[in-house]
Amino acid sequence: MIALENVTVRAGTFSLCGISLEIPKGQYGVLMGRTACGKTTILETLCGLKPARAGRILLDGRDATYLKAAERGIGYVPQDGALFSTMTVRRHLSFALEIRKASRELIEARVAELARLLGIEGILDRKPPGLSGGEQQRVALGRALSAQPKILCLDEPLGCLDEDTHHETCALLKRVCRDVAVTTLHVTHSMNEARKLADRIFRIDGGAVTLVSGFPNA
């Protein structure tokens, strides 16, 4: 479950006050809004990359307002993928588990499982500079899911894909999020994406977040 309760956040001169939203466990929430309205700021605050000045952030019922990003158990996919340019795809999928000092067998099994789930078995030994946009997004998604987070945050993950790849990745997202049962917050400005994926649609306008559509797929 993701819950923001009257959260205030500031990024330079930009600020948002009294932001509240709730996504029940295992559901797919989409946050929509115009460019530069604060969607990414909300996502970064949820991930612990920006501090909340006031209010509470609850993740699976636990107060995570003051937890470090590393302790929140969130898988994060930024807009540009932000793949680690010096690492192979395999290393991307194993990185979070290596940090947690997981055993080699567990890491290998998880990498194979994720590669199969995302259809990236053939590119495991390649590095990001040689990957297409769709492949990069799959790798970024795999990396975010590798430590089996309960929550997934996606920042316009389909923004820079061509129409066919967009359609494919959309279907993949829907399937993967259902299969691994994560609670997801997906930021976008595309109503088409929201309609395809969301259980709940939120809109941010004039600094306020409102629920515009609840449980259409539930």
Next chain:
Amino acid sequence: MALPVERTVSASRRTRAEATTPHRVRSDVPFVVGLCILSSVYVLLIAAMLLADLSFTTPGNFLAALRSEEIRYAIRLSLISCSITALLSLWIAVPIGYLMSRYPFRGKAILDAMLDIPIVLPPLVIGLSLLILFRTPGGRLIERFIPVTYAVPGIILAQWMVACAFAVRTMRTTFDQISPRQEQVALTLGCSQSQAFWQIVLPQARRGVLAAGTLAWARALGEFGPILIFSGATRMRTEVMPTSVFLELSVGNIEAAVAVSLLMVMAAVVVLLLVRIFGQTEPLKANRI
């Protein structure tokens, strides 16, 4: 007299007619030729200087200089001190560059300006300032344990004071060019800031580290003013290659001075070539994948 509506219609016709006329662009040749002429002035001057040096000396002079015990000592001391200076510069430049690139804090602009002081100060002033510093009680205390003034550690310190500033600037630019987004992702994956730095940022900054180290090494090799003031120019003791050039010139042995200068040029060219070759290995590999 034409009515406003008629005027508008005729203006719009004119615009349409102009738009359909093929647009002609002037030749790019004068621009490119201008660029080449201006660039070649500087490149030719560098080449002419080196050729003049080469024509001034003979292989015999060169070998005679290499046979000199004092010059061999200066070469050895230069190579060792420059390598230590380059390593020390990186040791400081990497954390300062990262700190300045990633963290906002009060007084950052002042610190940024301070870091440039060794670049803008005349080298002699740096030497003099170091000399005065080691006349203070703190400096004397250090000298009790390690002799710095007019000794080899003083050479390294004088080289480091200048070379480090260039390394800091290079590292700052390197870290500025690496998006912090990847570190943020690493934090969400469970990394501490230190793990994100060592595992994500530093591997990406590898070429910047190499460039900073090379720059520091090359700056240290050419450093003369601060060394002369702070460490003196004692043969077989505090003599580095630029000191040799100065000492040989001062006794009128221009051939030896030119030979040592050419050795310095060769050392610098070898280092630059090594860096270029080493620096290009990675992208070639990446393209092959």
